[in-house]
Amino acid sequence: MARTINNLKNIMGNEVLKYPPEINASKYPFMNIKINERQGASDEGFVTDIYTYIPIGIFNNDGVSYNNLERGLIGSGIEALSQQGVSLTQEDIMAAAGEFTSQASAYIGMDISGGYSAGVAKAGIALNPSAVTTFESTEIRQFDINLKFITNSNDESKVVAKIINRIREFMYPEQIGTFSLQYPATFEIKFYSPGSSLPNPFMPIYMPAYCTGLQTTYNPSHASFHPDGAPVEVDCQLSFRESEQLTREKLNILMEENGVEISGAENERGTTELSVEQQETLDKLKEQGRTTGTGVTNA
DSSP, X not given: OOOOGGGHHHHOOEEEXXXXXXXXXXXXXXXXXXXXXXXXXXXXXXXXXXXXXXXXXXXXXXXXXXXXXXXXXXXXXXXXXHSTTOOOOHHHHHHHHHHHHHHHHHHHTSOOSTTHHHHHHHTTOOOOOOEEEEEEEEOOOEEEEEEEEEOSSHHHHHHHHHHHHHHHHHTSOEEOSSSOEEOOOEEEEEEEOTXXXXXXXXXXXXXXXXXXXXXXXXXXXXXXXXXTSOBSEEEEEEEEEESSOOOHHHHHHHHHHXXXXXXXXXXXXXXXXXXXXXXXXXXXXXXXXXXXXXXXXXX
């Protein structure tokens, strides 16, 4: 049954789960998985804190997407004409004419080159595409965490089962209407050194993330069970996808919160200089009162 606004106060709270139960934060490194169950706002709802050991093979993948932009004949020609002392060779004219006739033939659906393009190709001349690298976007990071639980008692197996069930429960959305779903909980993963209240600055720093995958393998090494039927060994593979893209500003805030020293580089927002022609055009637009809604801002 979907939870309603009227009973939100009754379900808000928190629980703490530890594996192994006797984990001592003052003696050993540990990991905290905080599950923030969402109720309206992303930081309002039931909270589950899972404390466990730091597994081997912690993975972190940062990526930025770039693409190629071919400026082609027009872009290359404008750049060449804007430079002093640039002279065109016979080969330049042949390559440009061959490109023009090829594009015109493709546009009208018939060959108007009269074999000219073939002659250019036979001469071994091609148009320089003048490609440049263009920034596309930052990639939303994804990462996996693999946990191995080997329990020594019925009580430990119950804690492990509860940890897995909590992750499974909150990775799914909640139905809050006939056609609507509430976003799943967000997961915050942090690593700590023994006796420290601040995250370990040498370990990866993750944004709040959604759990996109949970794979559990029961008794992967041998078929052993506790008297109550609980498996002795459970492998748990968790997959996460951060909730939003990173920018340098967001990353710096996270790094400072985690005690990581940042470069202190100046924020360059609004410092791009305009050319004389661009400034004159901007001044004319301002005079005409046409800057509203154009995305132009004062530096």
